[in-house]
Amino acid sequence: MKKTKKFSWVLSILVVALFVTACGGNTGSNSNNQSSEGSSNSAEKVTLKFYHWIGQEAGPVVKEINDKFTEKYPHITIEFESAPTDQFETVIKTRLASGDAPDLFGVFPGTKKDPFVEANYLMDLSDQEWVSRLYDSSQSVASYDGKVYALPIDSNVLGVVYNKQIFAELGLEVPTNWDEFLAVSEKIKAANITPIAIGNKDLWITQLIPYAMAPTAIYQENISFDEQMSKGQATFTGSPWKQMMTDYLALDQKGYFNKGVLGTTYDQTVQLIASEKAAMTLNGNWVLSLIKQANPDMDLGMFPLPYNMEGQDAWVASSVGAMTAISATTSHPEEAKLYLDFWASPEILGLYAQERKVFSPLDGVDVDLDPSAKEMEPYIAKGSYNFLDQKWPIGVQDVMMSEIQQVFATGTEESIDNMLAKMDAAYTEANK
């Protein structure tokens, strides 16, 4: 009996020990990078942890960039980790709050990054060389209180992606004002093809059409609308928003959207376009590569949503989509800055933009754009404005997206008034 008792003790201690190590988590081992000899490196080996959401679509090109970086700076290795956007948002907040900040991580452009700055999680990068090469609009969404806190790595534009072949077969021309747009949709509907594929089941899709309308409807005439709102001098209620939402809803009620727009997802709309069951969709240039992956032979074009009257210009919604920041508490600030410098170089940023089919937020970068996306370039030059949430206090965007779904569910004018009232309430509440 004594022997088994001793054995039981040993066994139970082993079990506890096993549990403790298993739950201890990963102690990152950075001593596994004893790479090839050759040059005598007096610099200590450094591993930078890089956490972002771009890996989903840009995984291969990020790996290429990281490999090129290590070629240039052999003593620095990059450990890249990615997660889908929603998951990334919650995880990064938890990691920062618990003191487990990665050296480099993704941040959202505009006001969404402000809580991070206010909590002192981001390093001030205003003195970096690439800041002077940023376009004004890119710099403004990366700044807080006049200081730059992140490197924007892409710039995107919203527009109508369309199937050129269907247009040619039906003898249609690219519409240049709202009436022409409605007429084109009517003709496509008559040919038993879905005119516009929209996936409003996914919350982030609901905001795209208002974002595409607003620059033409509001900011072209009054570019300081957002400043006025933040001072309490303007509200959503009583602004062109009501007309925008009415016209948005009308597209569905006229049958120009796919049936069951609230039950359709982003992925399903990509399928609809790729399988040529729908002729147009409204989205950002990032959708082009997805559609072409599904159907490489498609002839796609892109034009700005012509929410203008005849004779007026259409402004486009154009914004930075992703930025990278350095943790204020990193133990390798110099190496992290080297990494961002590397990304911001014309050669590397050009490579990234080309692979991702996005525009560059920095001046002087030659991007051999996808020809369909290139069609939007002249319009961006004419006039553009940010994606609206980048200037709003936190929470307004979530209310807007949920309320748009509500508007489409009920389809009444009252629901639109309700939506604008709730957005105003959320704005005032968060702006306090």
Add this chain to the structure above:
Amino acid sequence: MTGWRKIDFAFVAPALIIFVVFLVYPVISSFYYSFTDWNGLNPTISMVGVDNYKKLSQDSQVWNALWNTLTFAFFVTIFQNVISLMLAVLLDHVGRAYRVLRVLFLIPTLISALAIGFIWSYMYGPISGVINTLLELVGLQSWTQDWLGDTKWSMTSIIFTNIWQWVGFSLIIYLAGLQGVSSELKEAADIDGAGAWKKFVHITFPLIAPAFTINIIMTMIGSLKVFDIIYVMTKGGPGDATTSIAILLYKQAFNFNQMGYGTAIAVVLFAIILILSLVLITYLRRREVQS
């Protein structure tokens, strides 16, 4: 073997440590955070007393989510138990085949809610979803709906999927209970001339009271906490038509950066589940003793 020997502590220690660290501590700190205005990000926090609780009692979103959650819990608890009980009774009569059948019913419970949610979301798709496509094939075009995008149907569709997933679980508990009912009692009732329904109501059902208690309590608690299946299928949408309390508190805590407010809602949910469980357990236990 009575009393704890020193060795017993060593065996219990691993599970106890995990339980305290990952369950007890977070629950207690939730109570603490519900009295603060923490935004989930800042290292500095300030206490705001019962402000969060006052706010949520007047928040129409909270009442809406409460209504959605109670509706969901009500229909899931009733229908899941009725269906699984009927299936259990049927399976009890098919002889040895029940072993295979109960495994088949159990399979959905082994799949993650994420996978189930995705599969059913695709099936419910308004244009290319399996359900609508089949309806159109047999000429029932007018029966097609936007199962998840139409507020008339979204909650019903999710309830249906949830019941589909968990019916097997309640089923095996009822089956186990039924197999404890001695066939002599049922034969005696046959001799006395009792019909199938009377046999069930007066003999079988009272005797499976323990299984009934367990199933009702478990389905009720589980459905009041519902988060993952709804989040995957509609994220609480369209609008807030399917937003449950758990989804609301998640959005408040993470999307609106209001961790303090979110935890207050979580505490309220905890209180509701606790009260309902205690009431139900007391009532059902008394039923058990009586029979």
